[in-house]
Amino acid sequence: MPLVRIDLSAERDNAQAIADGVHQALVDSIGIPATDRFQILTRHPAAELIADPSYLGVQRHDVVFVQISLVGGRPTDLKVALYRRIAEVLAPLGVRGDDLFVTLTENGLADWSVGNGEAQLLGLGTVPGLPT
């Protein structure tokens, strides 16, 4: 937890670095532990990733889609900080801000098993980064 899906073009040759960057941004902005890393990358032919070229004034050419499932409860300002930080970290990796699409889906502490068929977050009672 979180679980991060990254869907990007197979023509990008640095998918691992992009995945590293997305995780670093989660650590930097919303307090995810460095060791709390779970990511699924899927590399696609360019035609399988469809994005309007200009919706809401953004100029898209080659979108990287980042879909994050995480425990709910972060306030809006932390979410805003997360988006900004992902953009900052990925820019030097050739992902233009215009080409970054991020969406979040929230669930609860009971909705995660990170191994051994246990619901570890119930025992923790919270997750790092949530307001207390």
Next chain:
Amino acid sequence: MPLVRIDLSAERDNAQAIADGVHQALVDSIGIPATDRFQILTRHPAAELIADPSYLGVQRHDVVFVQISLVGGRPTDLKVALYRRIAEVLAPLGVRGDDLFVTLTENGLADWSVGNGEAQLLGLGTVPGLPT
């Protein structure tokens, strides 16, 4: 926003037309702007797409899975209209109604960044198609 995942058999040779159709149905039925299009297609070997052949009286042979993330708040009648419209639009493309599976996951305005590390929907304060 919305973000639409379409998982379908690699044996279908008109994945792009199917993606066009799903988007058109969103525009027609729940007021998504024509330019608000974000889709991830994944083409699978047929064995990777598993669906019961007859659950709830439907006769499935070759299912197209459509998983839509969108801002919450549409009333039930609009969701019902969306499913019906997707089926109508895809039928001429060789997707039998029986082979259409759709599910929605809702989130909030703060849960989207459609470019440049910004949370654009917060500035808009709403999204098209929501009751006001």
Next chain:
Amino acid sequence: MPLVRIDLSAERDNAQAIADGVHQALVDSIGIPATDRFQILTRHPAAELIADPSYLGVQRHDVVFVQISLVGGRPTDLKVALYRRIAEVLAPLGVRGDDLFVTLTENGLADWSVGNGEAQLLGLGTVPGLPT
């Protein structure tokens, strides 16, 4: 409904058996009908599945990711039973408990169309396995 995404290494040669096992665990633990089976498998190069090797004391080598969308309302004890049962069923298939990652995303009865552009669960008014 439910819709189950299973992302696993292409080096595993028994993806179909693993999918069978995940479904059996849903039937055994939370009352999903045997015929209510909808699964999307995606086989990945090992490098595309990223998991910390030891977060929360688990020893991960080759993670199988299971992402389940289902109608909300199951109590915590049923979710805990589900995770345990998936681990039990998959162990004989070479999926070590340490390598099993499960997460749930809940939605509502109006959020499903399992064929023909209809919202079948609205007509049912509930789904099997929910407390009444």
